[in-house]
Amino acid sequence: MKRSMPKVSIIMPCYNDGLYIHEAIESVLQQTYKNIELIIIDDGSDEEDTINILNDLSDERMKVLHTENLKPAGARNYGINIASGEYILPVDSDDKIDATYVEKAVKVLQNNPNIGVVYCEADLFGEQNGKWDLPSYSFETMLLDNIVFVTAIFYKSDWEKVGGFNTYMDSGMEDYDFWLSILAVGKEIYQIPEILFHYRIKKVSRTTQFMDNSMQVKEIYSRIYDSHEEFYEKYSKVYAKILRDALIEQTFLKRKYEFELKRLLEGYEEENVIKRIMRKLFC
Template sequence: MPRVSIIIPCYNAGELLTEAVQSALAQTWEDLEVVIVDDGSTDSATQKILEQASWPRTRIVHQTNAGPSAARNRAVQMATGQYILPLDADDTIEPQYVAKAVAVLDARPEVGVVYCKARKFGAEEGPWNLPAYSLRELVIDNVIFVTALYRKADWAAVGGYNEKLRHGVEDYEFWVKIVHLGREVVQLDESLFNYRIQQKSRTTSFQDGRAAVVETYAEIFRSNISFYAAHADFLFEHRFGLYDELGHWRSRYGKLDAFFNRHPVLLKIGRRLKRICRY
């Protein structure tokens, strides 16, 4: 029975951390440890929880704030498991997730990543309808969430998580590197991961800042040029598909757009009404 290490980076997660840890320890897979890396939390409630924690099979490490990539790398370095499952401090997993994912990695050495379907909870409820995994989808953008099982040996082979990526989507680049090793990806046909939606989070802050998004994806591209070059056809198919879609909507609504350009006052009124409707 291979040991599994569930790694949890924590930065000011507060009470949410307890739910994440409890879901990790509730796994039906027996040979399991939890490694928490406190990434320089400044919140007093989080600090108190970590100081008073007495969770079984759990180790807690503290470091100065260095970002989630550095925290995950530190956790994996300390992990004793053959397989690694990252879990963010505000999310949870269902009890069967580890056992079912391990079964795939054990049976299929060509597979490097196992994940599942997911549900949203918190500020938004319901299934998280990500596109199904394919190499084409991964080339265009990420379709694998961070909480997927992989081999510690593959983490070492690709050099871990890119610590330059402090704004977000560092897990995307990690999966790109794993797939570029020649590993396959399997998605379990069950919702075993629960993704918490918050009104304000690192993800929403990242998506709101165009400059940070451009900088991040440019770094991912530069660091993985061989991967994107090998699959450039997918990128250009997607690009020209967007051109076709834009052309369709322009032909359909071009006259309306031209009308508003001739009458800018009406356009301003429409924008005001849109803002009012939001509230």
């Protein structure tokens, strides 16, 4: 039988995010669910303001640890390893969570033993604003690409079972790799149909740098497949159909954009011809 209010350990890696971390911390400490601990991992920050802010933090509900630039996956593993909570929630030091997120997620986990991960809908703030246009959760979509952000609640015991976050994903996507590991051990993922997570968009971030490098993207997805080869073999028929559908969709989109581009270029040429005729007639 589940305890009425098991502890939730919130894991917050920080690398030079002093400008934003107070907002992130405040959103954690304002949770309506009170049995929480906040573990902040200073992952080798070298910015003076960030170092001073982290050194000044003082609250009995939080711990501040120091590591030497393990990067997000390693820093999360470091914090989770010493966490005393039954549940784990990673929150990056520049993001925010709604005050009711933990309470609502824990309720789902306690009432559904087959569910191992709970997340929610999200919105964007910072350089962009509005709802984060992620697809609704489905197992089939997860076979193809990640639609679950890292700020999701899961069992520490499942983290131990799958070996934690894969630090070999040094360019990103360690959350996708981790969710696939959770699915592979038979747990389900559930999305709360409500915006409870607020994701900060910066001009430059690890995500934007990753998505700008096609070779790096191919390499990381190849690593993910290799790490979960048995899982993909188990669902090979489903995966093949999803890949086929994605290829068809991309082919039709390519045709559409090529047609639109051709039409724009033809219009541009016609406009230039008219301008040349007008110059000859009236100049």
